[in-house]
Amino acid sequence: MRWFCLFLCVAVCSGCRYSEWGNWASCSSSCADGVTVRTRTLVSGDGPTCPDTLQQKDCIGTECNHRWHGGNCEIDSWTRWGPCSAFCGTGTQKRTRRIFDPPPYGGMPCPATVEERECATQACPTPKTNDTGCSYSPWSTWTNCTKFCGTGTQQRTRRWTKCAPAALKASGKDSCTDLCLKVIQERKCNFIPCDGCSYTQWSTWDTCTVNCGTGTQNRTRQLSFGDQHNCTFLTQHRNCNQQPCNCTYGDWSSWTACTVTCGWGLEDRVRKQIAGPKGCHDTRQERTCKQQSCHLSPYDCHLGGWGRWGPCSMTCGGGLQERFRVIAQVARYGGEPCPNISQARACGTYNCP
Numbered sequence: 251m252r253w254f255c256l257f258l259c260v261a262v263c264s265g266c267r268y269s270e271w272g273n274w275a276s277c278s279s280s281c282a283d284g285v286t287v288r289t290r291t292l293v294s295g296d297g298p299t300c301p302d303t304l305q306q307k308d309c310i311g312t313e314c315n316h317r318w319h320g321g322n323c324e325i326d327s328w329t330r331w332g333p334c335s336a337f338c339g340t341g342t343q344k345r346t347r348r349i350f351d352p353p354p355y356g357g358m359p360c361p362a363t364v365e366e367r368e369c370a371t372q373a374c375p376t377p378k379t380n381d382t383g384c385s386y387s388p389w390s391t392w393t394n395c396t397k398f399c400g401t402g403t404q405q406r407t408r409r410w411t412k413c414a415p416a417a418l419k420a421s422g423k424d425s426c427t428d429l430c431l432k433v434i435q436e437r438k439c440n441f442i443p444c445d446g447c448s449y450t451q452w453s454t455w456d457t458c459t460v461n462c463g464t465g466t467q468n469r470t471r472q473l474s475f476g477d478q479h480n481c482t483f484l485t486q487h488r489n490c491n492q493q494p495c496n497c498t499y500g501d502w503s504s505w506t507a508c509t510v511t512c513g514w515g516l517e518d519r520v521r522k523q524i525a526g527p528k529g530c531h532d533t534r535q536e537r538t539c540k541q542q543s544c545h546l547s548p549y550d551c552h553l554g555g556w557g558r559w560g561p562c563s564m565t566c567g568g569g570l571q572e573r574f575r576v577i578a579q580v581a582r583y584g585g586e587p588c589p590n591i592s593q594a595r596a597c598g599t600y601n602c603p
Contacts, residue, residue, distance in 0.1 A: 268292055384413045392404045393405050517537060548581070
C-alpha cells in the first residue's frame with residue numbers, strides 16, 4: 251500500500267514534463283504478430299518518478315511472402331446446385347464452396363460458403379386415384395438426414411387411403427393393402443463438407459478459483475465433428491468474484507539473490523497470509539536488481555500495455571484502485587531498467603452517507 255500512496259503523490263506533485271511522442275518503431279516481427287514501441291524524452295522532473303516515457307502496442311509484419319493471393323481468403327468455386335427439397339410447391343436447394351486457406355494476417359475475410367435459392371415453384375396436384383385405382387395421403391415430413399455433413403439421405407412416405415373396387419377385382423389381389431403399396435421418396439441432404447466445425451452446447455461455468463479479489467472460472471464444450479487440429483475453440487474463461495478481499499499478512503521476507511550475476515535481473519520477497527478468504531494475492535513482490543556489467547550488448551526493458559483498473563478499495567470516503575503492466579523483456583547487460591509496472595489512483599472520493 252505504501253508503494254501505491256507514493257505513486258499517487260508522485261503523479262500529482264512531481265510535475266513531470268515530456269517531449270512529444272516519437273514515431274512508432276518498426277514491428278519486432280517482419281512476418282506475423284509482433285510489438286512496436288515509441289518513446290518520448292523527459293524534459294523536467296525526477297527520472298525515477300516520471301516513468302511514462304515508453305508506449306507499446308501489437309503489430310503485424312508486412313514482409314511475408316505468402317502464397318495467398320493478396321493476403322486474402324482463398325476459396326474454391328461453387329459446387330452444382332443440390333436437389334430441390336420439394337417436388338412441387340416451393341422448396342429450396344443449396345450449393346457450397348470450400349475454403350482452401352483462411353485470410354492470413356488481416357486479409358479480406360472469406361465470403362459465404364453456402365448459397366440457397368428457391369426451386370420447384372409449380373403447384374402441387376391434388377392427390378387422386380392413380381392408374382392402379384389407389385388414392386394416397388399427403389406426403390409425410392422428411393426424416394432426419396443420415397449424416398451431419400458430407401451428403402446423407404432422408405426419406406418421406408405416403409400411404410393408400412382407398413382403392414377402387416373395380417380395380418381391386420381386376421387385379422386379382424385379396425385386399426387394397428396388397429394392391430396399393432407404400433410409396434417412399436428419398437433425397438440427398440447436408441451437402442456441407444465435413445472440414446467445418448460443429449460443437450456441443452457449452453457446459454455450465456465451474457466454481458470461481460477465489461472468493462474475492464478477482465478469480466477465473468471456465469466452461470467447456472465438445473467437438474461434434476470437424477478437424478480437432480483446426481477446431482480448437484473448446485474452452486472459455488472469464489473473471490469472477492472481483493470484489494476486494496479483507497486480507498491480513500505477516501512480515502515480508504528478505505529479498506532473494508539477484509537472478510543474474512551481471513547486468514539487470516530480478517529479485518523477490520514473499521509473505522504469508524495470516525487471515526482472510528481465498529483470493530488474497532499480495533503475497534509476493536518483485537523488483538529489478540543490477541550486478542556488474544556483463545560487457546555484452548545491452549537489452550533495454552520492454553513493457554506490455556497497461557491492464558484494466560482494479561476494483562476500488564473503498565466504496566465511499568476515498569480509496570485507491572490499481573493497475574499493472576507485464577514485463578515483456580527484462581533489461582539485461584546494462585540496458586535501461588524497467589520503470590514502474592503498477593499505477594494507483596484515487597477513487598470513491600464522494601462522502602459516505
